[in-house]
Amino acid sequence: MAGFFKDIPHIRYEGCDTDNEFAYRHYNPDEIVLGKRMEDHLRLAVAYWHSFAWEGGDPFGGRTFDRPWFGDDMAHAKIKADAAFDLFAILGQPYFCFHDVDVRPEHDTLAGNIAALDEIADYFGPKMEATGTKLLWGTANLFSHRRFMSGAATNPDPAVFAWSAATIKSCMDVTHRLGGENYVLWGGREGYETLLNTDMGREAEHAARMLSMVIDYKHKIGFKGQILIEPKPQEPTKHQYDYDVATVYGFLKRFGLENEVKLNLEQGHAILAGHSFEHELALAGSLDMLGSIDMNRNDYQSGWDTDQFPNNTPEVALAYYEVLRAGGFTTGGTNFDAKLRRQSLDPEDLVLGHVGGMDICARGLKAAAAMWEDGGLERARKARYAGWDTPEAKAMLDSDLDTISADQLALNPNPEPVSGRQERLENYVNRFV
Numbered sequence: 001m002a003g004f005f006k007d008i009p010h011i012r013y014e015g016c017d018t019d020n021e022f023a024y025r026h027y028n029p030d031e032i033v034l035g036k037r038m039e040d041h042l043r044l045a046v047a048y049w050h051s052f053a054w055e056g057g058d059p060f061g062g063r064t065f066d067r068p069w070f071g072d073d074m075a076h077a078k079i080k081a082d083a084a085f086d087l088f089a090i091l092g093q094p095y096f097c098f099h100d101v102d103v104r105p106e107h108d109t110l111a112g113n114i115a116a117l118d119e120i121a122d123y124f125g126p127k128m129e130a131t132g133t134k135l136l137w138g139t140a141n142l143f144s145h146r147r148f149m150s151g152a153a154t155n156p157d158p159a160v161f162a163w164s165a166a167t168i169k170s171c172m173d174v175t176h177r178l179g180g181e182n183y184v185l186w187g188g189r190e191g192y193e194t195l196l197n198t199d200m201g202r203e204a205e206h207a208a209r210m211l212s213m214v215i216d217y218k219h220k221i222g223f224k225g226q227i228l229i230e231p232k233p234q235e236p237t238k239h240q241y242d243y244d245v246a247t248v249y250g251f252l253k254r255f256g257l258e259n260e261v262k263l264n265l266e267q268g269h270a271i272l273a274g275h276s277f278e279h280e281l282a283l284a285g286s287l288d289m290l291g292s293i294d295m296n297r298n299d300y301q302s303g304w305d306t307d308q309f310p311n312n313t314p315e316v317a318l319a320y321y322e323v324l325r326a327g328g329f330t331t332g333g334t335n336f337d338a339k340l341r342r343q344s345l346d347p348e349d350l351v352l353g354h355v356g357g358m359d360i361c362a363r364g365l366k367a368a369a370a371m372w373e374d375g376g377l378e379r380a381r382k383a384r385y386a387g388w389d390t391p392e393a394k395a396m397l398d399s400d401l402d403t404i405s406a407d408q409l410a411l412n413p414n415p416e417p418v419s420g421r422q423e424r425l426e427n428y429v430n431r432f433v
């Protein structure tokens with residue numbers, strides 16, 4: 001390997017006993033897990049923005065990284081692409097994801113931006129072919145540039161709505177052209193800073209119109225990928241309209257769009273919304289809305305979206321358990337929407353951050369699969385609701401309050417509480433993780 005990652009070997013599976021830092025201990029793409037290759041379960045993806053566009057800044061300081069591709073012109077964008085595809089090859093990750101602004105230089109005009117995106121997509125094509133890396137999803141960055149400070153689809157200025165629509169169209173075109181398997185909408189600034197200047201009713205209508213146009217355009221160009229919304233409760237705005245799974249589902253139902261869209265759920269966003277990741281996954285699964293995941297955690301003390309690589313096997317195992325319960329991924333996968341810490345300067349850090357994340361995901365998946373195969377949780381769940389299997393109980397759901405009141409004694413004259421067995425179930429889970 002030449003260039004930025006020179007001297008770093010391709011990472012291979014060597015098993016738990018290896019002391020080679022540059023090896024996978026658990027991620028073994030060809031290992032069969034529940035009848036399917038591990039790689040095909042996890043469908044791991046590198047996030048272009050954190051790994052190649054982010055410069056190491058935080059609210060108190062700017063760039064810490066020194067990368068040969070930093071510079072806002074096409075020549076630098078191509079050096080960046082060369083390095084990105086080198087990383088994909090080193091890791092053997094099957095997928096990547098990007099926003100338009102991650103991959104192209106910024107122009108003053110929309111036409112300039114679109115032409116630059118097209119040019120870089122042409123540059124990606126042969127590289128994707130050569131490395132075998134596929135596009136899990138594409139998306140538009142409608143939150144970084146100052147024109148989007150008051151939102152994109154929900155901006156009070158119709159000219160920004162138009163700019164956003166045209167940008168989304170160009171990103172959908174490129175995602176489609178590169179064989180992308182999904183298209184993501186994350187509403188970074190679709191929300192408000194203060195209610196004092198905000199018309200929430202109107203903004204919801206505008207967001208729904210934009211989404212309808214996206215769906216229509218998808219069908220028009222024959223894009224077979226899945227449209228995904230990524231919920232997040234706040235940050236950068238004080239309040240975001242795509243708060244969590246329940247909120248987004250309510251929004252989609254209100255506008256009749258629930259059959260056209262699924263969800264891309266992020267671990268850190270779930271926590272910011274006051275949920276666990278498995279809560280969000282289980283709810284999406286129960287609504288048939290689970291599309292894809294962003295597997296990056298937050299620091300539990302910082303309380304904001306720190307986008308760290310996963311490193312907690314029990315948490316990851318419970319997440320993949322819900323993914324398995326929901327039937328596994330179809331077009332979706334596991335995107336590392338994760339960045340290094342800003343002191344992690346070296347090329348090795350970027351490689352090993354991913355290696356660690358991939359191993360944790362593999363461990364989590366294997367634990368989840370073992371739990372699923374053993375069936376203990378599902379047996380316990382089934383037993384807990386077994387009362388509902390009787391014809392009398394089923395009939396009650398089609399009945400009315402009067403009849404139930406008259407018949408109540410027939411079912412059970414004096415119901416006794418039954419243990420929820422939480423500790424026993426926690427002990428059970430701990431046998432696997």
Ligand code: XLS
Pocket residue numbers: 099139184186230232266294305337
């Ligand atoms: C930010 C989001 C973002 C989306 C893609 O918090 O996670 O990175 O995944 O726009």
Ligand code: NI
Pocket residue numbers: 266268269305307337
């Ligand atoms: Ni995020």
Ligand code: NI
Pocket residue numbers: 230266294337
């Ligand atoms: Ni994300």
